[in-house]
Structure formats: structure tokens, C-alpha cells
Amino acid sequence: MKPLAAARREVLSAMRLLPVLEVPLDRAQGLALASDVIAPHAVPSFANSAMDGYAVRVADVADPPVELHISEDVPAGHVASGSVRPGSVIKIMTGAPIPEGAEAVVKVEDTEPVPGGRVRIMASVPMGTAVRPAGGDLAEGQLVMPAGVRLGPVHLGVLATIGVSAPRVRRRARVAVLSTGDELFPADAQSLPPGGIRDSNRPLLKGLLSDVGVEIVDMGIIPDQEERLRAALKEASAAADVTVTSGGVSMGEYDLVKQVLSSLGDVGLWKVAMQPAKPFAFGLIHGTPLFGLPGNPVSALVAFEQFVRPSLLKMMGARALFRPRVPAVAGHSLRTNPEKTVFVRVVVDLEGGRMVARSSGGQGSNVLSAAAVANGMAVVPRGVASVGEGEPVAVEMLRSPETRREEDTPDE
Ligand code: AMP
Ligand code: MG
Numbered sequence: 332m333k334p335l336a337a338a339r340r341e342v343l344s345a346m347r348l349l350p351v352l353e354v355p356l357d358r359a360q361g362l363a364l365a366s367d368v369i370a371p372h373a374v375p376s377f378a379n380s381a382m383d384g385y386a387v388r389v390a391d392v393a394d395p396p397v398e399l400h401i402s403e404d405v406p407a408g409h410v411a412s413g414s415v416r417p418g419s420v421i422k423i424m425t426g427a428p429i430p431e432g433a434e435a436v437v438k439v440e441d442t443e444p445v446p447g448g449r450v451r452i453m454a455s456v457p458m459g460t461a462v463r464p465a466g467g468d469l470a471e472g473q474l475v476m477p478a479g480v481r482l483g484p485v486h487l488g489v490l491a492t493i494g495v496s497a498p499r500v501r502r503r504a505r506v507a508v509l510s511t512g513d514e515l516f517p518a519d520a521q522s523l524p525p526g527g528i529r530d531s532n533r534p535l536l537k538g539l540l541s542d543v544g545v546e547i548v549d550m551g552i553i554p555d556q557e558e559r560l561r562a563a564l565k566e567a568s569a570a571a572d573v574t575v576t577s578g579g580v581s582m583g584e585y586d587l588v589k590q591v592l593s594s595l596g597d598v599g600l601w602k603v604a605m606q607p608a609k610p611f612a613f614g615l616i617h618g619t620p621l622f623g624l625p626g627n628p629v630s631a632l633v634a635f636e637q638f639v640r641p642s643l644l645k646m647m648g649a650r651a652l653f654r655p656r657v658p659a660v661a662g663h664s665l666r667t668n669p670e671k672t673v674f675v676r677v678v679v680d681l682e683g684g685r686m687v688a689r690s691s692g693g694q695g696s697n698v699l700s701a702a703a704v705a706n707g708m709a710v711v712p713r714g715v716a717s718v719g720e721g722e723p724v725a726v727e728m729l730r731s732p733e734t735r736r737e738e739d740t741p742d743e
Contacts, residue, residue, distance in 0.1 A: 332604040334713065335637065335672045342613055342638050343652075345620060346645045349504060349572065353497040356487050361544025362500035363648040364482065368475045370493050373466035378429040382461040385420040385442060385450055386411075386433035392452045401448050405430065420450060429462055436461035469493070479650025481544075501648035504543075507567035508536050509550035511560060511578040511588060512626060517552065531628045531699055532577040539635050540575070543643050555579065560591045568596075568619035572646065575639055578626030580612045588612060588623050598623070604713055606671040607696035608634040627696035633674050633708065636727070654727045659709070662689035665718040667711050676705035680732050688726050706730050 333341075351365040380386065391399060400419045405411045407426035414431030415421050421430045429436075438461060441454035469475060475493065476486060482498065490498055515530040516523055523529070530552055540547050548571050553563045560579075567574040579588035580600060589612060592598035598614025598621055608630040612623025622639050624631040641652035657679070665675050665688075677688040688709050692701025707726040711718055718724050 332602045332609070332670070335603055335605045338601060338603045338611075339638060339641070342642055343645055345613075345615065346642050348648055349502045349646050351499055351501055351648075354500050355497050356491060356495075359482050359490075359498055359500055360484065360487060362482055362498075362503060363644075363650070364476055364478050364480050365499045365501050365648055366478050368490065368493075368495060368498065370469040370471055370473045370475050372493070373471045374469040374492055375463055375465055375467065378465050379426050379463050380423045380429060380436045380461060381425065381463050382436050382438040383424050384422075384436045384438040384461065385452065386415050386423045386430050386436050387420050387452065387456070388415055388417060388432065389434045389456065389458050391418060391420075392437060392455050395455050396451050396453050398445055398449050398451050401450055420452070422450075433462075434458050477650070479648060481644075481649050481651070501646075504545040504573055504643050504646050505548060505571045506540050506545045506643065507548040507550050507571035507574045508533060508540065509563055509567065509574075509576050510552045511555060511576055512552070513555045515552045515578075532624075532626070532631050535628060535632060535699070536575055536577065536624075536635060539632070539640065540643075543640055544647070545643055555587055557587050557591055560587055561595065564591060564595055564616060564621070568616040568621065572619065573639075573643065574616070574619060574621045575624065575635070576612075576621070577624045577631045580610045580623045580625055582610070592616075592621065592623065596621075604671045605633070605637065606668050606673045608637070608674075609671070611638065613638070625696070628699040629676070629702050630696045632699075632702055636708070636729075637674075654729065656710070656725045656727050657686050657707075659686035659688040659707075659724055659726045661709070661718050661720055661722050661724050662687045663720050665690070665709055665711055665724060666694060667715050667717055669714055669716050672713050673711040674727075675709040675711060676702045677707050677709045677726060678705060678732075679707045679726050679728070686726065686732075688724055706732055 401422050402419045404422040405427040406424045410428050411421050411430035415433040435456040437452050437456050443451040445451050510530045510533045514528050516527050518529050537547055553560050579586045589600045596616035601611045603611050608625050611634050624634045644652045676691045678691045679686050679688045691705035707728045709724045709726050
């Protein structure tokens with residue numbers, strides 16, 4: 332048995348980086364930057380008002396209330412034609428450039444209109460009040476995002492701000508996915524023959540893949556027939572950057588995948604010291620990595636998380652390959668296996684200032700419904716003989732705890 336960390340290192344070292352290209356912002360979410368992004372100009376590029384109000388000289392409003400002449404109005408997107416001269420103000424809107432001569436903005440709430448183009452200023456202001464200085468967000472030449480950042484919605488907004496409309500990123504991986512097994516039928520099968528089940532792994536894996544942001548090539552269900560499987564794997568490795576299969580990698584008599592794999596390329600059947608998902612096939616078919624995940628759905632999920640997800644992120648140039656791990660305490664004793672790394676599907680909740688992890692239900696590798704309830708996987712390392720109630724355990728988070736429902740949203 333290979334220890335998990337060593338197996339993962341071996342898998343990751345076989346991953347090649349995908350090519351770099353420029354992708355428009357509206358197709359770049361989930362992709363990783365291929366080079367550092369440097370600010371080409373300061374942001375904001377000009378000093379502007381943080382408030383709707385009046386641009387003033389500080390000395391003019393030092394002793395409020397005081398009535399001053401409004402020389403002009405500047406809405407956002409316009410520039411004042413004149414400057415703020417002593418005894419006058421310029422009416423200014425949020426985002427409009429600070430006029431020459433202005434030293435601060437008095438917000439509109441601290442003023443009263445006076446007929447005849449004048450305003451009464453009710454408050455004094457220190458220099459710079461409600462002025463957003465040029466470069467207050469980003470300085471020209473500053474590192475905005477390093478290579479390897481995976482672009483999320485906020486990154487896209489920042490890139491737009493600095494005029495990067497098509498960032499340099501690594502291409503989306505194309506991933507072929509197929510299920511193997513004579514017993515499998517698609518989800519829309521209305522009735523099943525004796526011994527038949529519905530294929531849960533393909534929807535599961537496609538969902539996991541789309542969260543990683545890859546392009547999916549769905550190759551369907553392949554029966555346990557050597558020639559069909561060989562043809563499908565050849566086609567998959569030609570069409571995609573990575574092939575992900577499920578089923579047929581255990582020790583069973585009908586497990587063809589491993590035979591077909593060894594005839595097609597440099598693929599091995601591994602026993603990884605982890606629970607679930609011990610059997611796992613990995614290798615290259617004509618240079619295309621193949622991940623042969625176990626058939627039991629929970630095993631497929633865990634093996635995907637431990638091997639496939641970080642591998643795809645590496646290929647796509649991401650610098651963070653792994654899910655966040657949070658320190659939690661066990662809410663009750665957790666399953667252990669001194670020989671293997673055990674992944675316990677758990678629900679993690681914040682209780683009294685600590686994260687508490689409790690089993691999400693049945694831990695059998697076929698019990699997918701309990702994995703659906705889980706928001707994390709507690710990682711019980713090899714060599715650990717027991718994790719009792721209240722003892723620390725690391726949890727790899729799959730999603731955030733659902734601590735807030737509409738009815739218990741605090742008054743903030
Ligand atoms: P295998 O690894 O092919 O021996 O399959 C192990 C177990 O997982 C068997 O009970 C299979 O019926 C089940 N299984 C395999 N593939 C799938 C799938 N795509 N969806 C649901 N269950 C599956
Ligand atoms: Mg099978």
C-alpha cells in the first residue's frame with residue numbers, strides 16, 4: 332500500500348501545465364492567472380469625492396455655520412470648469428474629480444440649501460475629508476494579483492478596473508468522464524432490470540468537475556466488455572487532457588479496467604493507504620493522464636477530492652491545489668484505522684467558538700446520501716488509533732457550514 336501523501340506526490344508530478352492564452356473576462360472565471368498582474372495606472376486614477384456634497388477650502392468652513400457661493404455643479408463623469416476660489420464651493424457628486432483648489436468635501440447632510448445659488452455649511456471638516464486620493468486603491472506598478480490566482484468574481488471586477496479585459500490564463504482542462512459497469516443505467520431509466528442500478532457517479536463527477544471549472548466530455552456508460560472499454564478509453568485520451576473513469580478497479584473477477592489499461596499504456600493499479608477509496612488506477616494513455624476511480628460512489632468522491640481535483644488545478648496553473656483544512660474537535664468518537672488515512676464525512680458547525688465535527692451519517696462507501704449531508708471530510712491520519720469526543724481533528728471543508736438561516740440572521 333502506498334501512503335496517501337506519496338501517492339499524491341507521484342500523481343501530481345505527472346501533471347503537465349496547460350497552454351497559456353488570453354481569455355475575455357466573461358469566460359475567465361475559475362481559470363488561473365499565468366502571469367503576475369501589475370497595475371498599469373493608479374486606481375483611482377484621479378482624486379475624487381467619496382460623498383455627494385460640496386468641495387470646499389478648509390479655512391472657509393472653519394467656523395460654521397457659514398454661507399458660501401456655489402460656483403458650479405460637477406456630476407460623476409464630468410470635470411469642473413473652474414476651481415474652488417476662496418469664499419466659494421463647487422457642488423460635487425460621488426466619484427466626480429476633486430476640483431482645483433478644493434481641500435475637502437462636506438457631505439450634503441451637513442448642509443442646507445439657501446436660495447440664490449448659495450449653500451449653508453453646518454460643519455467644519457479637516458483637510459482631505461471625503462476625498463479619495465489618486466492611488467488610494469492601487470499604486471501604478473503595484474502587484475495586483477500574482478500568477479496562480481484562480482479568478483473569482485471579485486478578481487474579474489479588479490481586472491476590469493485596470494483595463495485587463497482578457498487576462499493571460501492557462502486554458503481550461505478538457506476532461507472525459509465515463510462510468511463502467513453492466514449494472515448501470517442512466518438516471519432517467521424508468522424501470523431497472525433485476526440487479527440494475529442508476530449511474531450516480533457520472534452526475535457526481537461532472538458536478539465536481541464543473542466546480543473545478545473544466546470543460547467536460549461526457550462519454551456515458553461503458554459496459555464491462557473489453558473491446559468497448561478499450562475503444563472508449565482510446566477515444567477519451569485522444570479527445571481530452573484527462574480521463575476520469577469509475578468502477579472496475581477493485582479485485583473482482585469482472586474488473587476489466589486494469590487489464591485494458593495495462594494493454595493501452597503505462598497505467599498501474601494502486602493500493603493507496605486510505606479509507607475509503609483504496610483501489611485506484613493511475614497512469615498515462617498516449618500521454619493523457621487517466622484516473623480510474625473506484626466504483627462505490629463515496630470512494631469515487633474521496634478519490635476525486637484527493638487526486639483528481641488537485642491534479643486538474645495543477646494543470647491549469649493554480650497555486651492553491653487543496654481544499655482549506657480547518658482545525659475542529661470531534662463531537663463524538665470518530666472511526667480510525669491505524670493502517671490508513673480515514674476520511675470521515677462530517678457536518679462541521681461552529682459551537683461556542685469552536686468548529687465541532689460530527690459524522691454526517693452512514694460511513695459505508697456506498698452511502699452517498701450521508702455524504703450529501705456532509706460539509707467536510709475529517710482527516711484521521713494513519714497511525715492514529717482513536718479520536719475521542721472533544722479531541723482535535725483536521726477537517727477538509729467541501730463547503731461552508733450552514734450556520735445561518737433566514738430566521739436566525741443577527742441584527743447587525
Ligand atoms: P466496481 O468498482 O466496479 O467493482 O464497483 C463497486 C461498487 O460500486 C458496485 O456496487 C457497483 O455497482 C458500484 N458502482 C460502480 N459504478 C457505479 C456508478 N457509476 N454509480 C453507482 N454505483 C456504481
Ligand atoms: Mg464494476
